[in-house]
Amino acid sequence: MININGNLISAQDAKISIGNRGYKYGDALFETLKVVNGNIFFFEDHYFRLMASMRILRMEIPMHFTMEFLEKEILKTVDANDLLQNSARVRLNIDRGEGGKYMPNASSTVGYNIVVETLSSPFYPVNSFDTYIVDLYKDYYMAPGLLSGLKSNNKAIQVIGSIYAKENGLDNCLVLNTNKSVIEALNGNLFLVKDSTIKTPPLEDGCLKGVMRKQILALLQNNPNYIIEEASISPFELQKADELFITNTIVGIQSIGQYRKKKYVNTIAAEIIKMLNVKLRLT
Structure with a gap:
């Protein structure tokens, strides 16, 4: 209905x-x-x-x-x-x-x-990630501004980016803004982990004002084990990261297994998922 x-x-x-x-x-x-x-x-x-x-x-x-x-x-x-x-x-x-x-x-x-x-799962599982492969989508770029952060029906980049991903055997693509910074995936916000630092692009770069992004930042803000940064991410940083993961309300967290020749782990992402599920059980 x-x-x-x-x-x-x-x-x-x-x-x-x-x-x-x-x-x-x-x-x-x-x-x-x-x-x-x-x-x-x-x-x-x-x-x-x-x-x-x-x-x-x-x-x-x-x-x-x-x-x-x-x-x-x-x-x-x-x-x-x-x-x-x-x-x-x-x-x-x-x-x-x-x-x-x-x-x-x-x-x-x-x-x-x-x-x-x-939906099959009531909470957020630790999704399989080893074979989850992404690359940059560089045919079109997102212009930062108030409109770029809206969840509107104007999703041309996401549609043609998804077609590009399928044609090239990818599970997802990472979107760039007009300053050539990485801002998000086709279907969610992006987080990058390097050592004890967890980084996500700022809203000013043009990424979606994601609800799950907000939840994860709130979960981590007082955690002494991590340094949280909202800062621009360059394509070069992707190769140096320990982990990359995508967030949205439906999936929760999807860890990325590979970007080009770089392979990642999902240690911190798995820990955050556990924290998220604990929060949901308590509310």
């Missing part, structure tokens, strides 16, 4: 008009959420990122778009798909409705749809 503006509709009957601005112009935002046994992981962070993104895109936020309202709609949809007692991946899509060209009509109103699918 699909939730379109509060109405539960079968997947076969769920349709979006060709006049929808999200379809026509990418005038839309989305959040990908993990729901386990009726608990939406990190929902407050997802909600406030969504509200901030809507303001940046100058969407008129409906008065009823409270955190409680959207949580209720998400769980209603999860329940309608018989996944309230299981693990689910949820995509909450927000668009500006229909009407207008680049300039929306005055009558254009914000709408939403919610799509749910099954």
Whole structure:
């Protein structure tokens, strides 16, 4: 079942008009959420990122778009798909409705749809990584700015980068900004480990303001065993690192096994996953 503006509709009957601005112009935002046994992981962070993104895109936020309202709609949809007692991946899509060209009509109103699918794991596993191979994606670059950090429907680099990865036998690619700094993977934020230093690109470099990125930084900020840095990463540093890992809300942490001829371990990533799962069990 699909939730379109509060109405539960079968997947076969769920349709979006060709006049929808999200379809026509990418005038839309989305959040990908993990729901386990009726608990939406990190929902407050997802909600406030969504509200901030809507303001940046100058969407008129409906008065009823409270955190409680959207949580209720998400769980209603999860329940309608018989996944309230299981693990689910949820995509909450927000668009500006229909009407207008680049300039929306005055009558254009914000709408939403919610799509749910099954997830196999309730918590975050230590994923296999030895054969997880990445390389740089250098056909196009991300320009740093407020728009680059949004989780919007404008994902051309991620789409063609994923095609490039498949064509070249890669599991993922690392994205560069226009300053030639490495900012993220195609589907998540990037962390680099060298000795006791854990480094991730700053938001100013153009990476996504990731919810899992925020969780990991919070977990590590008072840990005396590590030095945490939000600083630019050059391609040269990738070859010198001990570990590289990718983070997002669905997977948690995906360690990278190989970049070109350099191979990595996943010692610290595995430790962080354990810390993350402990936190989730306590909340």
